[in-house]
Amino acid sequence: MKIILFIAVLAFIFLSFSTAIEATQPLFSLYDPGTQFPVNYENFGTFSGIGTSAYSYTITNNTGLSAAVGEGIYPNTSSVYQDPEYQRYLAEGRLNGSHWDFVNSPDPQADFYKWATAPEPEGVRMFFMAQALVNAGLIDHAIKAYYCIIVSFPYTPSWDPGGFYWYVGPAAVNMVNYLCREYPEVGLRLANARVIIQNGEDLDLLNDIVTTTPGNYMPYTLQDRIAGIVDLSQLSIAQTRGTGKVQLIKYSNGHWQLKVDSRSFIIRGITYSPTKVGWTSNEMNLWQVVDDDNNGKIDTAYDSWIDTNGNNIKDLNELSVGDFQLLKEMGCNAIRLYHSAGADNKTYVPGDYNKPLLREMHDKYGVKVIMGDFFGAYCVGSGATWAGGTDYTNLQQRENMKSVVRAMVLDHKDEPYVLFWLLGNENNLEVTNTNAKTYPREWAEFLNEVADMIHQLDPNHPVAVGNFMLRHLEYYAQYAPALDMVGSNSYPGRYGFGISLYSEVKEKFDRPVFFTEYGADAYHYNVGVNEREQAEYHEGCWKDVVYNSAGNPGTGVVIGGVIFEWLDEWWKAPGDSNFNHQTQPQFWMGTAPDGWSHEEWYGICGQGNGNNSPFLREVRQAYYSYKKMWAPPVTRDPANGNIILSWGTFPGLTYDVYYSNDSVNWALAQSGLPASGISQASWTDDGTYTGVHPNNLRIRYYRVFINGTVPPRKILEVNSGGSGSGRVLIQGRTNHSDTITFEMRNPGTTTVIKTYTITTAADGTYSLTDMPRGTYDLTAKGANTLRAKAANILVDTAKNTAIATLSLRGGDANNDNSVGTGDMVILRGAWLSSQGQPRWDARADFNADRSIGTSDMLIMQSNWLRSGVQ
Template sequence: PWYVGRSAISRIRYLLKKHPELGLKLEGAYIKVINGFDNDVSNDIFIINPGRLKRVSLWDNIFKNKRRKFGKVVKERGGRVKLIKYESGDWQLLVEGRPFIIRGITYSPTRVGESPDEGTLANWMEQDINNNGIIDAPFEAWVDENRNNKKDPKEKNIGDFQLMKEMGINCIRLYHHPLKPNKEILRRLYQEYGIMVIMGDFLGKYAIGSGASWYEGTDYTNPEHQKNMLESVKEMVEEFKDEPYILMWLLGNENVYGIACNADKNPKAFFKFLDRVAKEIKKIDKDHPIAVANGDTLYLDIFGKLCPNVDIFGVNAYRGKYGFGSLWYDVKEFADKPVMITEYGAPSYADGYTEEEAEDFQAEYHRGCWQDIEDNLFGRGFGNALGGIIFEWLDEWWKAYEPSYHDTKGLFSGPYLDGYMHEEWLGICSQGDGSDSPFLRQLKKAYFVYKEMWRKY
C-alpha cells in the first residue's frame, strides 16, 4: 500500500535538501506501519512521530557528510564479486577487491513493430537486419542530434554499447530466457566497454521456466513446476558462472504481483522456494551474490524470515521523483540485507504537456531517485544501498499492444507528471518516429543528467 504520511515525509526531506538556503532539516520524523507489507490495509497499526523542523548551521552543513566509523567486517559473501557488511551496518559490493556501485540499466532494444505478445520479438544479440555481419543496436545505433529522423552526414554509427559507456553505465540487466544470450556479444560488452551483466531467471513469472501454460500459471507448491524452475536456474549458473562479465544472479521479476504465477496468493511458498533455489546456486557457484527482483516491498517481512540464502533484496520501485522514502529503513529493519533498486524510472510523455516539459520531468525524476540512492550508499544514510538499475535504455513500442504505434495511453496511475504511467516512453533514449528502428537514437535529457552525475565515478 501507498501511505500518504510516509510519502509526505519523503517530500519534505527532498525539498529541504533541494533548498539548503532555508537552513532547515526535519529531525526524528517517522511513520512505522505494523503489518504494512501486505495488501490488507485493515490490519495496519501506525506508530507515528511527526518530528520537528530544526535550524541547520553552517557548521552542520560542513560536517553533515562526515563518514562514520565502520568497525570490523562482520559478514562476507562471494568470491570474485563480494558482499561485505561492517559492524556499523554498512554494506559494500566489491569486484576483484575494488568497490563497485551499481550504475545499471535494463537493456532491451526492441525494434519497432516487434512484440513478445505476438511472437515476433527478435533476439537483439543476433539481429542484423541490414545483413552486413554487424549486430545492429549494440554497434550500429546512431544519434539523431537534431531530431529530424534522418541520418545526416555527420551522424555516424556509434552503437549503444559506446553510448552507455560514455554515460557511465557499468552493468546491464538481462534474463537468460526465453531468448538465448550471445556470449561473444557479452564478452565484447565487458572487454571493450567495461560493462558487466546481471544475469536473471524469471523463476516462473509469466510461466517462464516452470513448464506451466500461461492460463495455468506457475504454482510454487507444484513439484513438477519446482523441478523445471530449478533445472532452468542451474542451467543458467552452469553456463555463465565462469564468464568474466557476470556480476550477480537475479531471481524473478515482481513475482509477488502475480501474472501467470501464484506468488501473490501464496507468498510463503514462493519465498521458501526462492531460498531453496538460492541455496542450490551456492553449491554450484560461490563467486557471485544472489538477488531477488521483488515488487516494491510487498511481503518484505516474509522475505526477511524465509530467505537467508538470498544475499541482496532487489526491488522494482516507482515511488516518484522524491526517491524511495522509507524503503532503506524497512529493508534494514525487516531483512537486514543490502538493497539494489532493480527498476526505477518515469515516462517522457505526459498528456497535456509539451515534449520538453515531459522530458524535464523525467530527468528530474531520475536525478531525485539517484541522489536518494547515493544518500544511502556505504558510509551514508542507512548504508545499505548498492546502486540502481534504470528502467530502461530505449522506448519499447509494444507495451500497449500496438507495436507499430508509439502509444500515448496512460496504462495505470502513478507519481508522474500527468498522474499516469505511459510504459512505451520509459526509455532514456527514443526511437524517434520509428522509421529507422532499431538504429536511430534520440538521447533524452535524462541521459545527460546521468552523464553529468556519474562523471565522478
C-alpha cells in the same frame, strides 16, 4: 491491491513533478505565516501511544496552535479566507474549477489557495497544499504542513483514480526529510519519525495497522552534514557476504557496499532490451544476433546512430556509434537481462545469449550483466499454463524452475561479464501470474533453496530477488537468509525513494537494496513529449541513491539502481499495433509526470518515427543528465588537458582537491611535515571540479577533502588509473575478433606489471582500463599467434593513450610462442577438416574460417621457425 506510499513519495506525487516550479526565492508572501518554526506541538496538546497503533495527538490549545502554524495548516483553516491575495484570486475567477486541476499548475499560489480550502480530508488537503508551497519556494511553511500530517493525520488514506489508495503519513515523513536535506538554510533534521503501515497489500482499509512515531527536530548544521560523510576505510567490517570476486561488505556503521575485485562498485545500471519496432516481448534477446544491414556487426550494439536534428534521416554527419559506446560514455556499468524458457516454458535456452558479444561489451566497454531468471513470473521456467499460473507449492514446478536456474548458472558462472544473479521480477504481484502473494512463506523458502544452490555452484557472484517494492521482507528475513540483497522495482517520483523505504529495509531484512527498475516516461498526456520532466525525475532518484549509499550521510543501505529503460518499446500498449507509438496512457500512475503511465515512452532514448528502427536514437535529456552524474571520478578534457573530477555533492558543502604522485609525501603532508608534489585547488559544490593539469607531475592520486575542516576530512580518493586503446591485426583474417592476452611490462624486460585478457572487436580494436601510470612495453598474444610488442607506451594521467597497431603472426598451434614441428603435427592431424567434424582442431584454424587447409598451411609456412617476443 494497495499501493502504499511508505516506500517513497508515491501515488499522487505527480505533484512532485509535472510543471512544478522550483524557486530559490518565494514566489509570493503568506498573509499569516504563523508564529513558530518549527512548531513545538507539546506546548499545545498531548501525545499518547507513540510508536504504537494507538497513537494520537490531542489539541488542548486550539487558539495557540492555530497562531503558531499559520494559514492553511490544521487547525488554522480560517485565516486564509482573510488573506487579501486569496480574495483577489477568488474575485478574478482564478480559483474556478476542481481542486484536482490545481496540482502542479503553472501558478503555485493558486494551487495553495485552492488546496487550503479544498473539501478533502485534512491530511489529503494539507499534503497537496504543502506541495504547492514547495513549488512556490515557501519551504518552512511546507515543512510545517507536512509535519502536521505526521502529528495529526498519519492514518489518512487518499484514493487515486486507479482505484488504489495510499497513506499520506509515510509520504509526509519522506518529504520533511527531503526538504531538510536539500535546504541547508532550514538548519534542522527530523529524527526518529516513522509512520509504518502493516497489511497494506490489499484494498481492505479495515485490516490496516498504522503505527506512528512523530519524531523530533534536531539542529542540522554544516558540521553535522560533514560528520555524516564517512571514510569507510577507517571502519571495521562487520559482515562479508560472498567469498569470490563479487562481495557485499557491511561496515561497523551498518552501511553496505558492493565490491568487485575488491573495489567499490555502485550499480549504474539500465534495462537494455532494444526491441525493433514491430517486435514483441518474445524477441527481447533477439538484438544480440540481428545484423539487418549485413555488415558483420550486431545492429544495436555497433550501428545505432544519433538523430541530432530530429529529421528521422541519417545525415552524412550522423555516423554510426553503437549503443555500447553510448552506454560507456553515459557511465553505465551494468545492464539487466532475462532469458526465455523454451517452447515448453521449462527449458533453459542458451541460445538466448551471444556470449562473445557480452564478453566484448564487458571487456571493451566496461558493462557487466545482471543475469536474471524470471523464476516463474509470467509462468516462465515453471512449465505452468497461463490459466493455472506458477504455483510455489507445486513440487514439479519448483523442480522445473530450479533446473532452469541451475543451467543458467552453469552456463555463465565463469564469464567475466556476470555481476550477480537475479531471481524473479515482481513475482509478488498478481499480474505476473504467480501465487507468491498467497503463499509468501513457500515463496521465500523456495528462494532460499535456490539461492543456496547457486552459492554452491558459484561462490563468486551474489544472489538477489527482484521484488515489487518491499513486499515480503519479513518473510525473507525469516525464511530466505541465503539471499544476499533485495532488488526493488520502484517508481517514486522525482524526490527519490524516501527515508521510509530505507528504514524499512534496515528494520525488517538487514541486506543492501538496489532498485531493479525506476524511471519515468517522456510523454505528458495532452501536452506531448516532455524530456525535461523525465530528466528531473531521474535526477532526483539518482541523487537519493547516492545520498543513501555507503559512506554518505543517508542510511547507507543502497548499492545502486537500474534505469527503466534504454529504448522506447512500441509493443507495450495492449490492443494496439506494434508499429504504432501509442500516446494514449495505459494506466494511472500517480508518481508519473502527468499521473499516467505511457508504457511505450520509458526510454531515455527514442526511436523517432520508427522508420529507421533499430538504428536511430533520439537521445533524450535524461541521458545527458546521467552522463554528468555517472561521469568517472577522473577524466581529462582532450581539448585543453584540464583535469575534471566528479562526485555527488551535498548542499552547503565546498571542497578542496589535492593531487599527488607520491603516497609517501602525501602522508607526510597530512602529518604536518614538509612534502613535495602536493597541489591544491578549490572545488565548489556543483558536483565537478575543473583544474589545469600540472604537466610536470605524473599524477597518481586525487583526493577530495571537505573545505576548512580540522583535521582534514577525506571524502574521496581515486588512484587514477589511465586507459589505452589500440588495434590488433591477426595474419590471414578478415575478422580480427579473438581472445588476446595483453601484458604491461617494465620497458626492455619480461617483468609483467599487469595482465589483461580481452576479446577484441571484429576490426581488432580493444581498450584497456586502470592502467598504472608510467612508461611500459605492451605485449599481445593470441592462442595460436606469436607474441608482438609495442615498446615504450606512455600512460598519462586521466588521458586515453593511443597504442600502436600490433600485427600478430599466425601458425603457433601449440601456443608455445614459436612455429615449428609441434605445430605442423597439429595441422596435419586436422588437415582438410571443418568445424564439427571428428578431426577438427581449432588450434590449426589460423585464419579463423572454420576449415583447415591450404590457407592455414601458407600462414604457418610464412612463419616457419620464427618465435615471438619473449
